Amino acid sequence: MNHSDIENIDETSINWEQAVSQYEMVMCSGTKTMQIEALMKLARLSKHAPESLLVRIIPNLIENLDDYHSIHSNCSLQKASAYCLKCIACRGDGGLAKEIGRRGAANSLLWWLSRSNGQFQEVLIKCLLVVVTFCDSSRAVVASNGGVEVIIRLLDSCTSDIRLYLLEILSTLSLLRDVRRALTRLGSLKFLVEAASCGSMVSRERACQAIGLLGVPRRARRTLVELGVIPVLVECLHDGDHTMKLVAGNALGVIFAHIDYIRLVAQSGVICLYAELLQGHDPSGKEIAEDVFCIWAVAEENAVEITRHLVRILREGDDESKASAADVLWDLASYKHATSMIRESGVIPILVELLQSGNEEIKQNVSGACGQLSYDEADRMALAEVGAIPILIEMMLHDELEEVRDNAAEALVNFAEDPLYHDRVSDAISAPSFRDMQNRLLHIRASNEHMARSLRRMTDWQLTWNPDLT
Numbered sequence: 001m002n003h004s005d006i007e008n009i010d011e012t013s014i015n016w017e018q019a020v021s022q023y024e025m026v027m028c029s030g031t032k033t034m035q036i037e038a039l040m041k042l043a044r045l046s047k048h049a050p051e052s053l054l055v056r057i058i059p060n061l062i063e064n065l066d067d068y069h070s071i072h073s074n075c076s077l078q079k080a081s082a083y084c085l086k087c088i089a090c091r092g093d094g095g096l097a098k099e100i101g102r103r104g105a106a107n108s109l110l111w112w113l114s115r116s117n118g119q120f121q122e123v124l125i126k127c128l129l130v131v132v133t134f135c136d137s138s139r140a141v142v143a144s145n146g147g148v149e150v151i152i153r154l155l156d157s158c159t160s161d162i163r164l165y166l167l168e169i170l171s172t173l174s175l176l177r178d179v180r181r182a183l184t185r186l187g188s189l190k191f192l193v194e195a196a197s198c199g200s201m202v203s204r205e206r207a208c209q210a211i212g213l214l215g216v217p218r219r220a221r222r223t224l225v226e227l228g229v230i231p232v233l234v235e236c237l238h239d240g241d242h243t244m245k246l247v248a249g250n251a252l253g254v255i256f257a258h259i260d261y262i263r264l265v266a267q268s269g270v271i272c273l274y275a276e277l278l279q280g281h282d283p284s285g286k287e288i289a290e291d292v293f294c295i296w297a298v299a300e301e302n303a304v305e306i307t308r309h310l311v312r313i314l315r316e317g318d319d320e321s322k323a324s325a326a327d328v329l330w331d332l333a334s335y336k337h338a339t340s341m342i343r344e345s346g347v348i349p350i351l352v353e354l355l356q357s358g359n360e361e362i363k364q365n366v367s368g369a370c371g372q373l374s375y376d377e378a379d380r381m382a383l384a385e386v387g388a389i390p391i392l393i394e395m396m397l398h399d400e401l402e403e404v405r406d407n408a409a410e411a412l413v414n415f416a417e418d419p420l421y422h423d424r425v426s427d428a429i430s431a432p433s434f435r436d437m438q439n440r441l442l443h444i445r446a447s448n449e450h451m452a453r454s455l456r457r458m459t460d461w462q463l464t465w466n467p468d469l470t
Contacts, residue, residue: 094134101135212251326365
């Protein structure tokens, strides 16, 4: 069998078993030239061949790459084998790429990558990208065999189109904790920020996910901010697809959560983008936005804008969005600096209206917000002026949900303790649910006072005991 037999095969009417047998004979006994031509033919036909036959050929291709002694020659057989593997790996939904990874190709690809250049290097990079994308074990192999260092060295010197492929490999590897630690240790987080700013959407999402995980420790967070990660994440949140918005939104929330950067939120213009997540239909997006708003609102300038968006959603949003907005407002109502802005926002009449017209989840969160607002004298007055007291009494006595009854009772206890409103809640005072809540709040307040006294005693003891402080 000579190489012309391989070349003359018509892919539209191939006997694949016969073709593979011919290929195996050439690879076993043909000349090097014949083998290379057979490999190139295989690469061209790989998009048509049955996967089962390609799986049969993969070990032979990897075996060719495992011949490291050919580094001293022109490596033509290895180059052709790598090209074949790349073509096979790119086919289908990743099943063949997983098989290539399972057969141990990642280590060989990495070995040649660190010793190659030009077109051979480009083929190796493209093949490695597909393999680590679909094969988890291959990521671990590359990460534990100096792969991060190899990719970083190439990025340090690479300005061509293959840079995007290298960044995509890096973003895929960065899903591993050890790789993120290595990037931090090597001072190479700049490449992860770059990976989040360019390339395919999937790759950018992975980079954003890694940035979110890296942003938890204070030191890494500071480095990422200095490298310009904030505008990159804002762009991803603004322009990305649905998944990108969720991943970037979570990462940006982590970065901004620290006191050093939380005041940059209002300046960055991202609060409106999180309001969009809060109004979206994805529960994960709502959860991210709720958590972020509750954290960011500790800064007064953020709380002002957040409250404005919450009021708009409570007016115009669908039921799910209104429930989410009310849940955030419930938390904000516990912040001292936020109570006045909540009152001045005009949201209290909207809340009282929702107590009557909202669904169960809305009533639960709105009643909780009203219960929290009732601790402030001016807010109690605002609630009373728009008719909240009789509505709360009705809810405490007759609502089906226990939490709604408890929230209403909490508000009414606070009204009862105010001389201005004591008589107006007299019908509720004798109710068992009111008495239970009153006793519960008394226990909580007593416990809080006891804890405060204990902390004061502890502080006094520490001052007495510590010679450096006396």
